[in-house]
Amino acid sequence: MKHLIIASTSTVFGGEPLDYLLEALSELYKNTDTVLFIPYARPGGITHDEYTSKIQVAFSKINKKVVGIHTFKSATQALQEAKGIYVGGGNTFVLVSQLYKNNCLNILKDVVLNGVPYLGTSAGSNICGLTMSTTNDMPIVYPPSFKTLGFVPFNINPHYLDPIEGDTHMGETRETRINEFHHYNTQPVVGLREGSWIEIKDDTTLLKGPLKAIIFEYKKAAYEMESGSSLKHIK
Amino acid sequence: MKHLIIASTSTVFGGEPLDYLLEALSELYKNTDTVLFIPYARPGGITHDEYTSKIQVAFSKINKKVVGIHTFKSATQALQEAKGIYVGGGNTFVLVSQLYKNNCLNILKDVVLNGVPYLGTSAGSNICGLTMSTTNDMPIVYPPSFKTLGFVPFNINPHYLDPIEGDTHMGETRETRINEFHHYNTQPVVGLREGSWIEIKDDTTLLKGPLKAIIFEYKKAAYEMESGSSLKHIK
Numbered sequence: 001m002k003h004l005i006i007a008s009t010s011t012v013f014g015g016e017p018l019d020y021l022l023e024a025l026s027e028l029y030k031n032t033d034t035v036l037f038i039p040y041a042r043p044g045g046i047t048h049d050e051y052t053s054k055i056q057v058a059f060s061k062i063n064k065k066v067v068g069i070h071t072f073k074s075a076t077q078a079l080q081e082a083k084g085i086y087v088g089g090g091n092t093f094v095l096v097s098q099l100y101k102n103n104c105l106n107i108l109k110d111v112v113l114n115g116v117p118y119l120g121t122s123a124g125s126n127i128c129g130l131t132m133s134t135t136n137d138m139p140i141v142y143p144p145s146f147k148t149l150g151f152v153p154f155n156i157n158p159h160y161l162d163p164i165e166g167d168t169h170m171g172e173t174r175e176t177r178i179n180e181f182h183h184y185n186t187q188p189v190v191g192l193r194e195g196s197w198i199e200i201k202d203d204t205t206l207l208k209g210p211l212k213a214i215i216f217e218y219k220k221a222a223y224e225m226e227s228g229s230s231l232k233h234i235k
Numbered sequence: 236m237k238h239l240i241i242a243s244t245s246t247v248f249g250g251e252p253l254d255y256l257l258e259a260l261s262e263l264y265k266n267t268d269t270v271l272f273i274p275y276a277r278p279g280g281i282t283h284d285e286y287t288s289k290i291q292v293a294f295s296k297i298n299k300k301v302v303g304i305h306t307f308k309s310a311t312q313a314l315q316e317a318k319g320i321y322v323g324g325g326n327t328f329v330l331v332s333q334l335y336k337n338n339c340l341n342i343l344k345d346v347v348l349n350g351v352p353y354l355g356t357s358a359g360s361n362i363c364g365l366t367m368s369t370t371n372d373m374p375i376v377y378p379p380s381f382k383t384l385g386f387v388p389f390n391i392n393p394h395y396l397d398p399i400e401g402d403t404h405m406g407e408t409r410e411t412r413i414n415e416f417h418h419y420n421t422q423p424v425v426g427l428r429e430g431s432w433i434e435i436k437d438d439t440t441l442l443k444g445p446l447k448a449i450i451f452e453y454k455k456a457a458y459e460m461e462s463g464s465s466l467k468h469i470k
Contacts, residue, residue, distance in 0.1 A: 013403040044411060045418035091415055093374075133375050138412040139328075139368050141419050146377045159406045168248040169429070171394040176279060177373040180326055183280035184376050194404070 003028055003117045004151055004200040006128045008158045008192035008209075010089050010121035018058040018121075020195060024208070026062045028117045032083035034065045040098035041090025041123040055088060075102040079111055089122025089158075092135040096127060097143040109149050118151075122158045125192070129155035134181055134189050136174075151200065153187070153235035160191030160214060178216045188234045189216040198231060205231045238263055238352045239386055239435040241363045243393045243427035243444075245324050245356040253293040253356075255430060259443070261297045263352045267318035269300045275333035276325025276358040290323060310337040314346055324357025324393075327370040331362060332378040344384050353386075357393045360427070364390035369416055369424050371409075386435065388422070388470035395426030395449060413451045423469045424451040433466060440466045 005028055011017045018025065029035055039051035046054075052068035059066045066086070072078035079085070085108070087095070099105050112118045120128050126135045127148040134155040163173040172180070178189050192198070196209040207213050212224040215234060225231070240263055246252045253260065264270055274286035281289075287303035294301045301321070307313035314320070320343070322330070334340050347353045355363050361370045362383040369390040398408040407415070413424050427433070431444040442448050447459040450469060460466070 042415075042418070043407075045415050094415075094419070133377075134373060136373070136406055138416060139370065139374055139381060140412075140416040141368075142381045146374060159404065161404060161406070169394065169396060171371055171396070172278075172373075177375075180277075180280050180329075181373060181375040183277070184329070 001115050002113060002200060002202055003115070004112065004128065005119045005197055006125040006152070006156065006192075006200070007119070007121045007197035008125065008160065009194045012195045016058065017054065020209075021119075021197070022058075022062055024197070024199070025059075025064075025119065028119060029062070029064055029084040032117075033063070034067055035059060035084040035086050035119075036069055036078055036082035037066045038069045038085065038087040038095075038099075038104075038124070039090075040069075041088055041092065041095035043088075043090035051088060051090075055086065075104050076107050079104060079107045082111060082116055084117045085112065086119040087121075087124030087127065089124055091140060092123040092126045092132050092137045093139050093141050093143055095123045096132050096146070096148065097141045099127070100144045105149065109151075112149075112151065125156050125158050128152055130187050131155060131185070133185060134178060152190075152198065152205065152231075155181075155185075155187055155189045156198075157189055157191045160193045162193075175222065178222075182216065182218050186218040188218065190214075190231065190234065191216065196227070203232075207231055236350050237348060237435060237437055238350070239347065239363065240354045240432055241360040241387070241391065241427075241435070242354070242356045242432035243360065243395065244429045247430045251293065252289065255444075256354075256432070257293075257297055259432070259434070260294075260299075260354060263354060264297070264299055264319040267352075268298070269302055270294060270319040270321050270354075271304055271313055271317035272301045273304045273320065273322040273330075273334075273339075273359070274325075275304075276323055276327065276330035278323075278325035286323060286325075290321065310339055311342050314339060314342045317346060317351055319352045320347065321354040322356075322359030322362065324359055326375060327358040327361045327367050327372045328374050328376050328378055330358045331367050331381070331383065332376045334362070335379045340384065344386075347384075347386065360391050360393050360432075363387055365422050366390060366420070368420060369413060387425075387433065387440065387466075390416075390420075390422055390424045391433075392424055392426045395428045397428075410457065413457075417451065417453050421453045423453065425449075425466065425469065426451065431462070438467075442466055
């Protein structure tokens with residue numbers, strides 16, 4: 001029984017980290033008291049310890065203990081023994097570099113496909129796609145590859161941001177960037193607005209949260225999907 | 236006699252491409268009627284031909300002919316024969332990948348250091364830094380390296396955007412991203428606001444345009460510099 005939550009963000013505006021997801025997380029992690037946390041993405045460059053402590057605060061609300069993967073001698077063994085996994089947000093380039101460096105990617109994929117419940121937020125969701133090429137992050141380190149876990153047969157764009165009317169800044173909109181992506185890649189991209197998540201349970205893949213998602217398929221006009229919709233046709 | 240213009244953007248809000256720079260470009264390219272244009276960054280995925288035509292419109296205003304590097308059999312030979320070079324904006328990952336693929340980087344560096352006048356805007360400015368790691372672009376292709384031309388002993392962040400007061404989006408601000416960069420890299424970063432440029436003439440490196448630049452040095456608080464200031468101390 002595969003079970004994943006792939007969330008746009010850890011924190012919605014005005015909320016506390018993971019607050020809006022706690023009900024779903026209680027269900028996700030119902031068979032374990034301890035969650036293995038992967039703090040590699042280090043938002044704002046905070047330490048692995050600091051990041052793990054912050055996440056513990058949120059998980060305490062559902063009576064779960066959080067253990068940072070960096071506290072184990074062997075990251076791969078930690079993954080193999082995990083009963084629940086959370087990969088937090090931060091910088092996707094840093095996260096992916098560290099996962100490759102510690103030989104985590106294949107094992108992480110295996111254990112999750114074999115039923116260990118997985119939560120990803122932001123960068124931790126980005127890596128659930130085929131590649132990290134639709135991240136919004138700055139390429140502050142050079143990873144060995146952009147290939148990621150492929151839990152879904154498309155790419156994820158977390159923190160999806162609609163074009164801002166009247167914006168005078170000449171940088172590209174998110175939509176323009178994703179359309180550019182499709183000049184070089186053919187896989188679909190699911191833009192997840194903040195507060196949205198994808199829940200995979202065995203053979204179902206559903207959009208959750210209060211907002212619509214925006215779907216970019218190769219050579220098609222972008223379209224929206226309502227919360228509650230199945231995303232199984234997107235591949 | 237080295238002469239470079241490293242500009243934040245090709246187009247300021249409400250203006251036509253390169254309009255605000257035309258006077259400086261007349262001076263930059265005063266010894267040539269023809270400018271070699273490198274359209275590799277392909278903004279919005281437009282073709283090299285389309286991009287070159289758009290740039291020709293701007294350069295016609297100062298009576299310069301633009302020739303796209305893609306129209307030459309050998310990109311490296313085109314660089315060696317160029318009397319003036321312009322690297323346009325678009326996606327920095329695409330630009331850098333194509334420059335590596337066509338073995339352009341070393342030759343481009345050599346000819347510019349030997350006096351061929353260079354204009355870069357946006358992605359074309361980003362590559363003037365030590366690495367492309369402070370680009371704002373989406374990593375839609377995987378380049379062989381993030382190392383770039385190093386015409387300046389720091390990194391460039393073009394289209395620098397100040398934090399937006401009251402913003403409810405939970406993505407990182409530009410400042411946060413650059414501070415994260417400094418957790419993994421030590422070179423300074425110069426944030427160029429739209430309408431700003433750096434002009435290098437032999438041994439001088441001056442900030443130009445109506446706005447201040449923001450300077451991020453490793454383990455120092457960010458600070459601003461007035462237009463007209465020398466950036467020679469930043470290294």
